Amino acid sequence: xxxxxxxxxxxxxxxxxxxxxxxxxxxxxxxxxxxxxxxxxxxxxxxxxxxxxxxxxxxxxxxxxxxxxxxxxxxxxxxxxxxxxxxxxxxxxxxxxxxxxxxxxxxxxxxxxxxxxxxxxxxxxxxxxxxxxxxxxxxxxxxxxxxxxxxxxxxxxxxxxxxxxxxxxxxxxxxxxxxxxxxxxxxxxxxxxxxxxxxxxxxxxxxxxxxxxxxxxxxxxxxxxxxxxxxxxxxxxxxxxxxxxxxxxxxxxxxxxxxxxxxxxxxxxxxxxxxxxxxxxxxxxxxxxxxxxxxxxxxxxxxxxxxxxxxxxxxxxxxxxxxxxxxxxxxxxxxxxxxxxxxxxxxxxxxxxxxxxxxxxxxxxxxxxxxxxxxxxxxxxxxxxxxxxxxxxxxxxxxxxxxxxxxxxxxxxxxxxxxxxxxxxxxxxxxxxxxxxxxxxxxxxxxxxxxxxxxxxxxxx
Numbered sequence: 001x002x003x004x005x006x007x008x009x010x011x012x013x014x015x016x017x018x019x020x021x022x023x024x025x026x027x028x029x030x031x032x033x034x035x036x037x038x039x040x041x042x043x044x045x046x047x048x049x050x051x052x053x054x055x056x057x058x059x060x061x062x063x064x065x066x067x068x069x070x071x072x073x074x075x076x077x078x079x080x081x082x083x084x085x086x087x088x089x090x091x092x093x094x095x096x097x098x099x100x101x102x103x104x105x106x107x108x109x110x111x112x113x114x115x116x117x118x119x120x121x122x123x124x125x126x127x128x129x130x131x132x133x134x135x136x137x138x139x140x141x142x143x144x145x146x147x148x149x150x151x152x153x154x155x156x157x158x159x160x161x162x163x164x165x166x167x168x169x170x171x172x173x174x175x176x177x178x179x180x181x182x183x184x185x186x187x188x189x190x191x192x193x194x195x196x197x198x199x200x201x202x203x204x205x206x207x208x209x210x211x212x213x214x215x216x217x218x219x220x221x222x223x224x225x226x227x228x229x230x231x232x233x234x235x236x237x238x239x240x241x242x243x244x245x246x247x248x249x250x251x252x253x254x255x256x257x258x259x260x261x262x263x264x265x266x267x268x269x270x271x272x273x274x275x276x277x278x279x280x281x282x283x284x285x286x287x288x289x290x291x292x293x294x295x296x297x298x299x300x301x302x303x304x305x306x307x308x309x310x311x312x313x314x315x316x317x318x319x320x321x322x323x324x325x326x327x328x329x330x331x332x333x334x335x336x337x338x339x340x341x342x343x344x345x346x347x348x349x350x351x352x353x354x355x356x357x358x359x360x361x362x363x364x365x366x367x368x369x370x371x372x373x374x375x376x377x378x379x380x381x382x383x384x385x386x387x388x389x390x391x392x393x394x395x396x397x398x399x400x401x402x403x404x405x406x407x408x409x410x411x412x413x414x415x416x417x418x419x420x421x422x423x424x425x426x427x428x429x430x431x432x433x434x435x436x437x438x439x440x441x442x443x444x445x446x447x448x449x450x451x452x453x454x455x456x457x458x459x460x461x
Contacts, residue, residue, distance in 0.1 A: 007289040009387040023356035026392040031383035037225040043285035072284035079287035081208025087237035089267040095125040097218035097233035102133040104243030114163025120368040126197040157190035169201030175334030184213035204332035226286035230279025240266035247272040302333040333384030349419040355399040
């Protein structure tokens with residue numbers, strides 16, 4: 001037994017099965033939104049009695065809240081190995097962070113807006129903001145190996161000037177990683193900077209801006225076991241200090257003047273309005289809890305469960321695991337797979353209804369990559385998290401084997417574009433408790449045209 005137990009998650013509510021009864025939730029959808037850590041819930045509860053205005057008031061609670069906010073900022077910066085002169089801007093999530101950075105890109109040669117180099121394997125959060133940035137983006141078709149990908153990036157960096165190279169830390173589809181220090185070296189040699197999408201990397205692996213030479217990292221609290229809606233952009237301060245404010249309003253300005261306002265330096269420059277104190281405290285608490293456990297403990301837990309998943313998937317008939325690079329090794333805890341003759345959305349609905357397993361079906365906000373995989377209608381994704389158990393892995397594998405054998409216990413149909421259980425007797429979202437968060441027998445919004453459905457709406461987003 002490890003001397004360093006994994007951080008504990010908040011105990012999830014049981015889920016109802018279509019055949020009756022309830023079961024503990026087997027959550028394999030943490031790559032979309034991770035369940036919260038108990039340490040995060042405890043920290044937020046501790047802070048709530050002091051909740052007040054940040055950087056605004058002379059009252060004691062306001063002073064405490066300001067201290068909590070700025071201390072959390074330092075914790076978040078330390079979690080990603082920020083350098084002494086790096087800036088930590090609090091955002092809503094990774095998408096928000098990259099939109100901020102896109103607005104701060106400097107002019108390139110001859111005063112033209114700086115251009116971004118990006119791979120087509122990226123999540124939309126690290127793809128679409130660059131499309132819309134003033135200098136636009138060059139989107140490289142991702143080669144079949146990491147070695148070829150590095151060569152393609154180097155060749156393109158030699159072909160024309162770029163302000164920024166934006167890459168994933170870990171693919172949200174396959175969990176595969178790139179050698180970030182090597183990419184930073186290639187980019188810097190060509191006069192470009194590097195931004196890393198850390199949303200999927202940071203919940204699974206340690207990362208350091210200082211050690212890798214990466215210039216910026218963006219990430220989301222909801223991927224890092226920290227709900228409440230905070231994320232961060234951490235990196236070099238010069239671009240952020242020179243850029244116009246991402247939002248204009250109170251807190252971002254030193255003096256309001258006519259005709260030109262005097263804006264604050266970053267991070268305040270890009271954090272107008274009342275900040276999300278609870279979100280920042282939650283994100284910092286998650287960072288502290290994860291950093292307190294040796295990386296090898298988290299990796300060993302992940303490899304054991306991911307290895308079992310991958311080994312069994314490779315043996316199932318008609319199941320096709322997805323992989324970007326033939327020479328990639330040691331992916332983080334994510335595996336995606338398609339089916340030769342089955343709709344992934346149906347499989348996801350079945351796993352939920354008959355086994356209490358949560359997975360993601362769709363295109364995972366990575367449309368170009370799924371098209372390259374020949375999966376324009378989507379695939380299935382299972383992600384391992386800190387709360388994954390042997391029983392969870394047994395259950396999803398048993399569910400997949402049962403599905404492929406044709407031994408389904410319920411009948412399924414499409415209603416309003418979504419797979420649902422025919423004559424599902426479960427109140428949508430019902431719990432085993434006498435009263436749920438919305439009262440006895442509470443109902444979630446039903447996307448179908450009939451009532452008493454599963455509430456599952458497989459999405460191609």
